[in-house]
Amino acid sequence: MNIRSDFPILKTNLIYFDNGATTLKPQCVIDAIVDYYSNYSANAHRGDYAISHKVDIMYESSREEVKKFINADKVSEIIFTKGSTESLNMIVFGFFKYYLKKDDEILLSKGEHASNLLPWFKLCEEIGCKIKYIPSDINFEVTIENINKMISNKTKVISLAHITNVVGDVRPLKEICKIAHSNNILVVSDASQSAGHMKIDVIDLDIDFLVFSAHKMCGPTGIGVLYGKYCYLDKLLPLEYGGGMNSSFDSLGKIEYKNLPHRLEAGTPHIAGVIGLGAAIKYLTKIGMNNIAEHEKMLKNYAIEKMSKIDNVILYSNNIDSGIITFNLRDVFSQDTSFYLDQYNICVRAGSHCAKILNEELNVKNTCRISFYFYNTKEEIDKLIEVLKNSNDIFKIVL
Amino acid sequence: MEQNLKRSIILDNYQNPIGKGLIVDDTYKKANMKNESCIDDINMMVKVEKGIIKDIRFNAEACAISISSTSIMIKLLTNKTVEKAKEIIKNFENMINERPYDKDILGEAIVYDEIYKQPNRIKCALLSWECIKKTID
Numbered sequence: 365m366n367i368r369s370d371f372p373i374l375k376t377n378l379i380y381f382d383n384g385a386t387t388l389k390p391q392c393v394i395d396a397i398v399d400y401y402s403n404y405s406a407n408a409h410r411g412d413y414a415i416s417h418k419v420d421i422m423y424e425s426s427r428e429e430v431k432k433f434i435n436a437d438k439v440s441e442i443i444f445t446k447g448s449t450e451s452l453n454m455i456v457f458g459f460f461k462y463y464l465k466k467d468d469e470i471l472l473s474k475g476e477h478a479s480n481l482l483p484w485f486k487l488c489e490e491i492g493c494k495i496k497y498i499p500s501d502i503n504f505e506v507t508i509e510n511i512n513k514m515i516s517n518k519t520k521v522i523s524l525a526h527i528t529n530v531v532g533d534v535r536p537l538k539e540i541c542k543i544a545h546s547n548n549i550l551v552v553s554d555a556s557q558s559a560g561h562m563k564i565d566v567i568d569l570d571i572d573f574l575v576f577s578a579h580k581m582c583g584p585t586g587i588g589v590l591y592g593k594y595c596y597l598d599k600l601l602p603l604e605y606g607g608g609m610n611s612s613f614d615s616l617g618k619i620e621y622k623n624l625p626h627r628l629e630a631g632t633p634h635i636a637g638v639i640g641l642g643a644a645i646k647y648l649t650k651i652g653m654n655n656i657a658e659h660e661k662m663l664k665n666y667a668i669e670k671m672s673k674i675d676n677v678i679l680y681s682n683n684i685d686s687g688i689i690t691f692n693l694r695d696v697f698s699q700d701t702s703f704y705l706d707q708y709n710i711c712v713r714a715g716s717h718c719a720k721i722l723n724e725e726l727n728v729k730n731t732c733r734i735s736f737y738f739y740n741t742k743e744e745i746d747k748l749i750e751v752l753k754n755s756n757d758i759f760k761i762v763l
Numbered sequence: 764m765e766q767n768l769k770r771s772i773i774l775d776n777y778q779n780p781i782g783k784g785l786i787v788d789d790t791y792k793k794a795n796m797k798n799e800s801c802i803d804d805i806n807m808m809v810k811v812e813k814g815i816i817k818d819i820r821f822n823a824e825a826c827a828i829s830i831s832s833t834s835i836m837i838k839l840l841t842n843k844t845v846e847k848a849k850e851i852i853k854n855f856e857n858m859i860n861e862r863p864y865d866k867d868i869l870g871e872a873i874v875y876d877e878i879y880k881q882p883n884r885i886k887c888a889l890l891s892w893e894c895i896k897k898t899i900d
Contacts, residue, residue, distance in 0.1 A: 699802050699826040703884070715802040729824055730802060759777075763770045763827060 367651065368739050379710040379744045384529050384557060384688060384717075384735030386579045393582055396643035397636045408635055409608060409626070423635060426642030427625070430589055433645045434574065435565040438594055440624040444638050447588035448556045449479040451575035452523075454590055454628070455552055456483035458600040459573075463550075464520055466492035471514055471522040471549075473498050473506050474725050477529055478718045480554045484523065494518075500725055503683055505533040511540060521550045526564075526574075527557035530717045530726075530733065531681045532688025534558070541570045550596070556580055559589075560737075561660060561686065563653040572596055578637065583644035587637030590628070597624055604630040656738045660687030663736045663745060670749045677752060680731060687736035693755055698730040701755075703762045705732075708751045710744075769874040772835075776871075777827040780834035782820045782841075791818070796894035798886050803829045805891055809898040814844050816899070821891065828875075828884050833891035835871045845899050852892050859888055 368374045370390040380388060406416035408423045430442045445451045464470070470484055474497050484495055498514050501507050506524060522544050527534050537553055544551045552573040555564060560581025566574055573596065577588040592600065602609060605619075609630040613619040621627045648656065664687045671677050671691065680690040693701050702714035713733045716723065723729040734748075791808035798804070803825040810818040819837045823830055836855075840848045855872055857864035861879050875888045 697824075697826045699887075703826070703881075759774050759827065760770065763773045 368741075370647075371739055374739060377709055379708075379747060381734040381736065381740065381744075381748070382711045382713045383580070383737040383740075384532075384733060385713055386585070387560060387582050387737055388739065389584070390582055390644075390647055392647050393584065393640050393643045397584060397640045400636045400639050407632055419635060422639050422642070423633070426638045426645075429642045429645045430591075433564075433649065434559070434589075434591060435567050436591055437567060441591055441594050441597055443590040443592075443597070443625050443628045444633055444641075445575075445588045445590050446586050446634065447577040447579070448554055448575045449588075451588055451590035452479050452552070452554060453483050454600065454603055455573050455575070455592070456487050458603050458628075459592075459596060460521060461487060461491060462599075462601065464491060464493045467518060468493045468520045469516060469518040470495050471498055471511065471519055471524075472496075473500060473524055473528075474721045475500065475504065475506075475528040475531055475533075475719055476523075476525055477554065477556070478720065480523055480525060480552075481721070493520075498524075503533070504531045504681065504725060505684070506535055508536060508539050508543065511543060515543070515547055515549065519547065519549050521552060523552040524554070525557060526553045526555040526559075527561070527686045527688070528719070529557050529688070530690055530719045530722055530731070532557070532684045532686040532690070532735070533681070534562075534685045537569045537571060541572075545570065557686065557688070557735075560648060560656075561653075562657040566591055578641040578644060581644055582647060584637045584640035587634050587641050589641075594624070597628075600628065602628055602630060606630040608632070651738060659738050660736045660740075661685065663687060663740055663742065664689060666742055667734065667736075667745045667748070670745065671752065674749070674752055676755065680726060680728070689734040690731045691734070692728065692731055693752070693758070696755075696758060698732045700758065700762050701732050704755065704758045705748070705751060707761050708747070710748055710751065764873060764876075772871055772874050773827065773831040776831035776834035780821075780830050780837075782818075782834065782837040783822065785820050785822050791820070792898040794894050794897035796890055796897070798825075798829075798890055802826070803887060803890055805829065805833065805894055807833075807891065807894045807898065809895060811845060811899065814846070816840050816843055816845065816848055819895065821894075823891075825890070826887050828878070828887040829890050832872075832875065832888045835874070836891050836895065839870050839872055840895070848895075848899060852896060855892055856889065859885055 371388045373388050404415040404418045406419050408419045410416050427439050427442050431439045496514055498506050499510050524535050541551045550572045555574050555576040559576035572593050574591040579585040609627050611620045611622050676694040678692045698714035702712050705712055791810045793808045796805050805823040807821045821833055854864045866873050878888050
C-alpha cells in the first residue's frame with residue numbers, strides 16, 4: 365500500500381515536517397467534502413426531503429465514528445466544536461466556572477499550549493481560583509511524583525496536554541486520572557497532538573474531558589471534538605444559544621433545551637467539516653493507529669540518531685515517545701534555520717510554538733520543531749540531514 | 764548592488780549590530796514591537812534632543828534580517844532631525860513595498876531592495892522601522 369499517493373500535495377517534492385501545526389489531507393477526505401457540497405448540500409436536522417435526510421445520516425454517522433475512535437461510552441458524549449480551542453473554552457467557562465470556588469486550585473504545566481492556559485487565566489480573574497504549575501523533571505516531562513507533590517486539598521482539576529506540542533512528551537494520562545480521582549480531582553486533556561498519532565481509549569484512561577482538532581489528524585480545519593463523561597457534560601452550560609439546541613421556547617423567555625449532544629451545538633453546524641472528520645477517522649483507522657505510532661517513533665529515532673552526530677545541531681528532547689523533535693542550529697536564530705530549510709522545500713516550524721511560558725523551563729525562547737506523520741519517510745530525513753550538515757553556509761542561502 | 768556585497772553588509776550588521784544593549788535612562792523614549800508570526804521581538808529606546816535623534820539602542824530576539832535592518836537603521840537615523848528621519852523611514856517603506864523611492868538617502872539600507880521577492884521576510888526587514896516610529900511620531 366502506497367500511502368503517499370493518497371495525498372495530492374505530496375505529488376510535489378514537498379518535505380512536510382510541520383505536522384504538529386496541521387497535517388496534510390488525503391484525497392478521500394477532500395472527496396467527502398466535495399461530495400457533500402456537490403451532491404447533498406442541505407442543512408442538518410431540518411427537512412423531510414431526501415438529501416436533508418442524507419445529511420443527518422452522514423452527520424450522525426461521523427459522530428458514531430468519533431465515538432468508536434476514542435471508545436466513548438455514548439454518542440451523546442461527543443460534541444462537535446470548531447476545534448480544541450473552542451472545546452477547552454467550553455469546558456472552562458461552561459463547566460468549571462460553576463464547579464470551582466474561590467481559592468480552588470488548578471494544576472497545569474508550563475509546557476501547555478496557549479489554549480490550555482489562557483482560558484484558565486481568565487477564569488482565575490473571574491472567580492478567584494488559583495493556578496499551580498506542576499514542575500517538570502530534567503527531561504521537561506511531567507511525572508506522577510511531581511503531580512503528587514502539587515496536589516493539595518484545594519486541587520479540583522488537572523488540565524494537561526496528552527502530548528505537548530513543543531517537547532513532545534507523552535503524559536501518563538491513565539495514572540494521572542487514577543491519582544486525581546482518588547483525590548476527587550477532575551482531569552481535562554488536550555489531545556490535539558495525540559488523537560491522530562496513537563490509539564486513545566477514554567474509558568481505559570478514565571479521563572473526564574478530552575478535546576482534539578480534526579485538522580491535526582488528516583481532517584479539515586474548523587472542526588473539532590469535545591468529549592466529556594456524560595455526568596459532567598450534562599452539567600456543562602451552553603456558551604451559545606439559538607437554533608438547533610432548544611426543543612421549545614415562548615415569548616416569556618422560557619426555553620426548553622434539547623438533550624446532549626445537540627444542546628451544545630447551537631446554529632447550523634460545520635456539516636462539511638464533520639463529514640470530512642468522519643472520512644479522516646475511517647482513513648486513519650484503516651491504516652491503524654498503532655502502525656502510525658510505530659512508524660513515527662521509528663522515524664524520530666532515526667532522525668535523532670543522525671542529527672545528534674551533526675556538530676552544530678542542539679537537540680532539546682531526545683528521549684520522548686512521540687514524533688516531535690525540537691532543535692536549534694548553534695548561533696543561528698530559529699527563524700533563519702526554518703527559512704534555510706524552506707529553500708530546500710523542507711517545512712519546519714520556528715518560534716515559541718504558542719507555548720510562551722515554556723522558555724522559563726527550557727531556557728531557550730525560540731526553537732525549530734520537526735513533527736512527523738505516517739507519510740514521512742527515511743529518505744526525507746536523509747535529505748534533511750544532508751541540508752543540516754551543509755548549514756555552515758546558511759547565511760549564503762538565507763540572505 | 765551586487766548580491767555578495769549585499770550579503771556581507773547584512774551579515775556584518777547582524778553579527779556586529781550597532782546600538783545593541785539597553786541602558787537605564789528615563790530621558791529615552793521606549794517602544795516594543797513584535798512580529799505577528801510570534802517570533803521576532805524587539806525593544807528599542809531613543810533619545811531625542813532639540814528635534815535631533817541623538818541615540819538609538821535596542822535588544823532583540825530576532826532573525827538575521829531583523830537585526831541587521833535594525834543596525835543599519837540606527838546608523839542611518841542617528842544625528843538626523845526627526846523630520847529627516849521620517850523622510851528616510853517613508854522612503855525605506857516605499858522601497859520594501861515596491862513603490863517609488865529615493866535611493867540616495869537610504870545609504871546601506873538599499874541592501875533590502877529585493878526583499879519583496881521573499882514576502883515572508885518583509886515584516887522582518889520593517890520591524891525596527893515600525894518600532895522607532897512609535898517613539899518619534
